Amino acid sequence: MSAVIRKLPRSFYVRDVTVVAQDLLGKFLVRREAKGEQIGRIVETEGYLGPHDLASHSSRGLTQRNAVLFGPPGHAYVYLIYGMYYCFNVVAEQEGKGAAVLIRALEPIKNCPEKTTGPGLLCRSLHLTRAHNGCDLRGDELFLALPTAPTAPFSIVARPRIGVDYAGPWARRRLRFYIKGSRYVSKK
DNA sequence: CTCCGGATTCGT
DNA sequence: CGAATCCGGAGT
Numbered sequence: 001m002s003a004v005i006r007k008l009p010r011s012f013y014v015r016d017v018t019v020v021a022q023d024l025l026g027k028f029l030v031r032r033e034a035k036g037e038q039i040g041r042i043v044e045t046e047g048y049l050g051p052h053d054l055a056s057h058s059s060r061g062l063t064q065r066n067a068v069l070f071g072p073p074g075h076a077y078v079y080l081i082y083g084m085y086y087c088f089n090v091v092a093e094q095e096g097k098g099a100a101v102l103i104r105a106l107e108p109i110k111n112c113p114e115k116t117t118g119p120g121l122l123c124r125s126l127h128l129t130r131a132h133n134g135c136d137l138r139g140d141e142l143f144l145a146l147p148t149a150p151t152a153p154f155s156i157v158a159r160p161r162i163g164v165d166y167a168g169p170w171a172r173r174r175l176r177f178y179i180k181g182s183r184y185v186s187k188k
Numbered sequence: 189c190t191c192c193g194g195a196t197t198c199g200t
Numbered sequence: 201c202g203a204a205t206c207c208g209g210a211g212t
Contacts, residue, residue: 046195055195065208083206085196102195120196163195186196 003148005030007138013073017092017099021047022156022177024090024101028109028145031126038126040106040116041147044178044185046161048089050098055167058098068134070098076135076142078128085120088128090137090144104162104176107184118186155180162187 008027013020024042031038048056057066057079068077069091077089077100089100106116106125114125123129128142137143158174165171178185 048195057195060209063209079195079208080206082194082196082204084204087195089195104195118196161195166194 005148006146008074008144008146010074010138012144013090013092013137014094015092017047017049017097017101018175020090020092021045021101021175024103024144025156025177025179026147026151026154028147029103029106029126030143030145031128032141033127036111038112039110040112040122040126041109041151042103042105042144043107043182044103044105044176046102046104046177047092047175048100048102049175050093053167054170055161055164056098056100058100062098066098069100070096071134074137076128076132076137078123078130078133078135080130081120086123086129087119088123088126088132105178105182105184105186107182117184154182 024045027042029040051058058069062070072095073091075091077091078086081087089102091100093099104119108116115121116125135142157178157180159176160172161176
């Protein structure tokens with residue numbers, strides 16, 4: 001009896017981004033290519049609010065680069081960082097808000113031979129590039145889903161976001177969330 | 189057009 | 201702590 005994959009509905013993303021960021025913990029990220037299927041369990045996220053959040057890419061207003069961030073929820077916002085890594089985000093709240101959740105670490109579930117801890121390595125492992133920017137997360141290539149089997153309950157830890165010290169008071173907001181005790185969380 | 193620096197990672 | 205390595209966004 002094969003487990004049924006239940007993709008997260010569009011409505012999952014249309015909520016306060018801090019709620020979405022926490023609710024994404026424990027969910028499955030599924031990546032399908034011709035070669036096969038990879039699955040990781042989300043263990044660490046960061047919420048990025050609208051343009052008022054000085055740590056968010058949306059804080060500089062709508063540009064060509066961040067256009068997807070201001071688009072409809074449930075889509076992938078992927079960008080190149082430091083010239084060598086990609087970061088994968090999930091657009092949240094209503095279209096136009098400019099809010100998203102950065103997926104920072106996965107627990108390997110299926111076909112994850114590379115490291116999946118840290119946003120850059122996670123993208124490298126799942127072969128996520130800017131080609132996926134704007135990708136609908138309810139499609140078949142890349143999507144989020146409920147776990148296929150019951151999982152143990154977990155506690156959520158809230159901490160300041162990583163690498164945003166330039167954002168003044170926003171850098172101190174505890175918008176980074178991770179599953180307490182997970183060995184796959186970055187920067188413990 | 190030029191310049192700066194970043195939601196990172198790894199090695200020193 | 202600095203290098204790797206690219207390009208978006210701001211400034212001239």
